[in-house]
Amino acid sequence: MAKYKGNYLLAVEGDPPLNEDGTYCIVGGRPFVDKLKHVARYAKAVIAWGTCASWGCVQAAKPTPTMAVSIDKVISDVPIIKVPGCPPIAEVMTGVISYILTFDRLPSLDRQRRPKMFYSQRIHDKCYRRAHFDAGQFVEKWDDDGARRGYCLYKMGCKGPTTYNACAATGWNGGVSFPIRSGHGCIGCSEVDFWDKGPFYARQENIPRLDAESNADTVGIAAVSGVATAIGLHAAASVVRRIQQRREQGALPSKSDETADSG
Ligand code: SF4
Structure with missing residues (x-):
């Protein structure tokens, strides 16, 4: 000293x-x-x-x-x-x-x-199971088919969505694994007061910063409706493109003709 x-x-x-x-x-x-x-x-x-x-x-x-x-x-x-x-x-x-x-x-x-x-990032941001979270695919019991397929552990109490640490990027023991890769949810051990924040296996009802209302049940619906919206937009764009092509081929009246007729 x-x-x-x-x-x-x-x-x-x-x-x-x-x-x-x-x-x-x-x-x-x-x-x-x-x-x-x-x-x-x-x-x-x-x-x-x-x-x-x-x-x-x-x-x-x-x-x-x-x-x-x-x-x-x-x-x-x-x-x-x-x-x-x-x-x-x-x-x-x-x-x-x-x-x-x-x-x-x-x-x-x-x-x-x-x-x-x-x-600076949550475990959830880098988690290799994140695609399952986004798709609404969750482990519901420790020995169910979702567990065997490596689905998201959010419903089993994973605290990855609110825990800031490098586990998902660096791994543990020289990068060999980390809790989620070993089949167990993150317990949020690097967050303040984690012992007082409730049971390790309790599901977090809200996921801050994603959406105040997000939870495991709504995120799957959101993902499905997002896909449905995307499909709808794609279909609408295809119809517009087809109408345009048929107009160019003379099979349909042009837009200016339609306007003149309606006048
Ligand atoms: S909830 Fe847990 S297991 Fe699921 S993607 Fe986030 S960090 Fe990974």
């Missing part, structure tokens, strides 16, 4: 409990919260590794007897970069540090202090 004053990165896992003067978590003989404030003081930036440090996670879930809080509640005056996920993705963690070391600047952050390069 003395040698690199103002020029070191502090990477923090976990969240400091504040109740009982912070004694629920003692590090090196002192409350974690005191140690955290001390070490963060002259850091160039503090990186919150994972959902605990970023949002509080399970320790901060109601009724939170230890009064655990995210690190931004106790650190001020130092830039904080949040890398949420339970756990965070290894490639994202190393990607953030590599960026800082390579370009000697902090990555661009969103309003919640997450690096935009990894957290």
